[in-house]
Amino acid sequence: MTASPSANRDMASSRIFETLKQDLIRGRFAAGEKLAISALKDHYQVGLSPLREALNRLAAYGLLEQVNQRGFRVPAMHIEELDDIAGLRAQLECMALTQAFQAGDSEWESQVLAAQHRLRRADEHPERVEEWEQAHLRFHRALLASCGSHWLLRFIEQLHDQFDRYRRLAPPNPGVREVLDRQHGELVELALSRDIRAARALLDDHIRLSHSVARGCCESPASDDAT
């Protein structure tokens, strides 16, 4: 119908939502920081209405907190919350993995392999961090995509975003990265052979390892609630 395939332009509030979401996950704002709305308005070059709509959506998503009559703030980060997020993420992803293995067809296998390939390609350019991050996210998405539960995938995605907020605080660690990458490969093999038990254990390890790395960097808490 429409002329070109790239015809759909998002409205401003959606664009600013995505941008702000990424910036929050990437840690471009300090934990606990109060967001100055007019400063954001200038920085992102958007109007007040789209900006406020995006902030409201982010608050409902859990990447911002809205305080009654005094605007929005970046949630404080606590090691207990990291533990909560990582533990729940492990449980939910293992749950989804089981269902994905049971329901996955050959189209799913193809998508997993394709995602793995993209992830390896991204690995070849260590300087392009964001490309690897996106490929990594998509790999984990593809692995669980066939689980059949829309809501489970939604929660896992949300937890993943929350987890990344913590994980990204840690400096890059080539040694750990290498182990994680190897695990990605093994996960693909186990997916193709539908070895649920081994895959669950591996995925659990995978998350546990990321967790412990992030945990090391959370020891010195970035901020806390004021009183």
Added chain:
Amino acid sequence: MTASPSANRDMASSRIFETLKQDLIRGRFAAGEKLAISALKDHYQVGLSPLREALNRLAAYGLLEQVNQRGFRVPAMHIEELDDIAGLRAQLECMALTQAFQAGDSEWESQVLAAQHRLRRADEHPERVEEWEQAHLRFHRALLASCGSHWLLRFIEQLHDQFDRYRRLAPPNPGVREVLDRQHGELVELALSRDIRAARALLDDHIRLSHSVARGCCESPASDDAT
């Protein structure tokens, strides 16, 4: 500090958010219906900005869908989604129940008993439906409150709201209600005796029963996506 304990007035966008949320859960809008913003504005007597902010939050929460340049619509209801919601709800609540039993202290027990008492009181006035609904929600909240996972509780709450959208379509059924009420009492006993295994089985039954009732009323699908 402030004079009276009830001094905190919410801003308009929060009020309209709660009101609209309840109306959506209670099924006051048809599934799939497109919301006419200016009509909502008149009906709820609020301005455009607070209304749009509330709509955006509801969309992020999953009680509305935002279509790119054509406003908000009430999500269509599908029996497959009900199955997904109920199944996941059972799994997550059983998970939380286990942790709640392990971590629950005597204060938790007190709150559970208090919630049970309120639920029984509400039962005595069948005409006050909304009071029972609130007491029921609070009872299930209290039962899981000590699980220690903020995010798990958050997801369970969200699933509960989604589930209620379907459950409320069904007409009241005294027979079923009686069984569910008996289960509430048994859950309390099992909580006090920390019988995890039996409580999990019972909670699973509890949700399964609600599910099958709601399912009966979902057979004639309310609406579907247009093409």
Added chain:
DNA sequence: TTGAGTAAAAAAATCGATTTTGTTGAGATG
């Protein structure tokens, strides 16, 4: 020095109007 009170300043929330986009239907064209 401290603390309550208060006026000015800043920030958030809201409103009314404008701009942009999607929808509809009458008339033209093949």
Added chain:
DNA sequence: CATCTCAACAAAATCGATTTTTTTACTCAA
């Protein structure tokens, strides 16, 4: 008769200005 065009209309999205609330800075008395 079907389809296309385009103007008029309706609705959504956005903007700029106003109102409300919080925060800050200051004064004055205890």
